[in-house]
Amino acid sequence: MRTPHDLELARLTKRYGDTVAVDGIDHVFAPGSYVCLLGPSGCGKSSTLRMVAGHESVTEGAIRLNGRDISALPPAKRGTAMMFQNYALFPHLSVKDNVAFSLRMKGIGKADRHARAMKLLELVDMAHLSERLPTQLSGGQQQRVALARALISEPEVLLLDEPLSALDPFLRVRMRGELKRLQRELGITFLHVTHGQDEALALADEVVVMNNAVIEQAGPAREVFNAPKTEFVARFMGGHNVVTLNGARHAIRSDAVRIGPDGLPATVSAVEYQGDRVAVTTNVQGQEPIIAVMSDAAFYATDINPGAHVRLSWDEGRLHRLRA
Ligand SMILES: Nc1ncnc2c1ncn2[C@@H]1O[C@H](COP(=O)(O)OP(=O)(O)OP(=O)(O)O)[C@@H](O)[C@H]1O
Numbered sequence: 001m002r003t004p005h006d007l008e009l010a011r012l013t014k015r016y017g018d019t020v021a022v023d024g025i026d027h028v029f030a031p032g033s034y035v036c037l038l039g040p041s042g043c044g045k046s047s048t049l050r051m052v053a054g055h056e057s058v059t060e061g062a063i064r065l066n067g068r069d070i071s072a073l074p075p076a077k078r079g080t081a082m083m084f085q086n087y088a089l090f091p092h093l094s095v096k097d098n099v100a101f102s103l104r105m106k107g108i109g110k111a112d113r114h115a116r117a118m119k120l121l122e123l124v125d126m127a128h129l130s131e132r133l134p135t136q137l138s139g140g141q142q143q144r145v146a147l148a149r150a151l152i153s154e155p156e157v158l159l160l161d162e163p164l165s166a167l168d169p170f171l172r173v174r175m176r177g178e179l180k181r182l183q184r185e186l187g188i189t190f191l192h193v194t195h196g197q198d199e200a201l202a203l204a205d206e207v208v209v210m211n212n213a214v215i216e217q218a219g220p221a222r223e224v225f226n227a228p229k230t231e232f233v234a235r236f237m238g239g240h241n242v243v244t245l246n247g248a249r250h251a252i253r254s255d256a257v258r259i260g261p262d263g264l265p266a267t268v269s270a271v272e273y274q275g276d277r278v279a280v281t282t283n284v285q286g287q288e289p290i291i292a293v294m295s296d297a298a299f300y301a302t303d304i305n306p307g308a309h310v311r312l313s314w315d316e317g318r319l320h321r322l323r324a
Helices: 045-053 095-105 110-123 139-151 169-186 197-203 221-226 231-237 296-300
Strands: 007-016 019-029 034-038 060-065 080-083 157-161 189-194 206-211 214-220 240-245 248-253 258-260 264-273 277-283 290-295 309-313
Touching (some): 007 045, 019 045, 019 060, 019 206, 019 214, 034 197, 045 080, 095 139, 110 139, 169 189, 169 197, 189 197, 197 231, 206 231, 214 231, 221 231, 231 240, 231 248, 240 290, 258 290
Parallel strands (some): 080 157, 157 189
Antiparallel strands (some): 007 019, 007 060, 240 248, 258 309, 264 309
């Protein structure tokens, strides 16, 4: 549903000299949604985010928020705020003063700005460390402070550029949950750039997949994963095989490929144990290798080994025809 509070990109284009980083993209982001902008390195995601934030000029096109064109406004006047990958905290300021910084720039009195900073520090569970310096904090704690600092201007859209990439895998999963909780509590739009498929699937209400400066596919996370429209999306999201049937390309999820008594003859080339499941790679004449994923219990009930001759099948309904 479209409302006046949408963030809208209209024919948005960014060129750096001869390089087209963003090529006339159109998109409407629903208000209050968690959006992940996903794609390989160099596809144009950061340029898109930086244009929305106002840290990069727009070459052509427009960015509208609440129906007004914000593309020429300075960052602080847009209704957006950005959280950077490296957090960019001021090392000489306490946690509380870091969070209150933009209010100080606006001339808001000390008592007032500290009160507002403490409220946000409570929101991110950092109020007890408000007097510390950034160097006295862990990576995860610094990130919470950076979040509080970005949120103090009460943005309608929070922009996050690879916010979890500096964290170790354990903390990354924990902070992922925190970001989602925060977004729900605040009810504002989060636009989060990542090149991690798992991260996007775990977080996003809407996944926007970019490739070569354009949007390849956008939709609910489950839809983009289950029904990729292009070969690029099928391969990039992972978990799919691309097969050629009657001259047309189709995607089929690896866990929808059955190994059984009937179907396409195949030879097992590799078996990979993945903890709770096992990926069996097979060679089929006239196809690229096809991977079948099964539960470890199902796998160990068979005697499949590299070199085994097997047969592959799937339900027709699980095939998704790909755009040429
Ligand atoms: N300041 C710049 N000057 C010239 N070219 C640039 C500049 N910034 C980005 N580019 C180019 O624009 C294209 C898109 O870059 P962008 O940073 O938007 O991609 P990205 O998808 O965010 O990549 P990554 O995941 O590696 O950050 C790339 O080809 C990049 O080399």
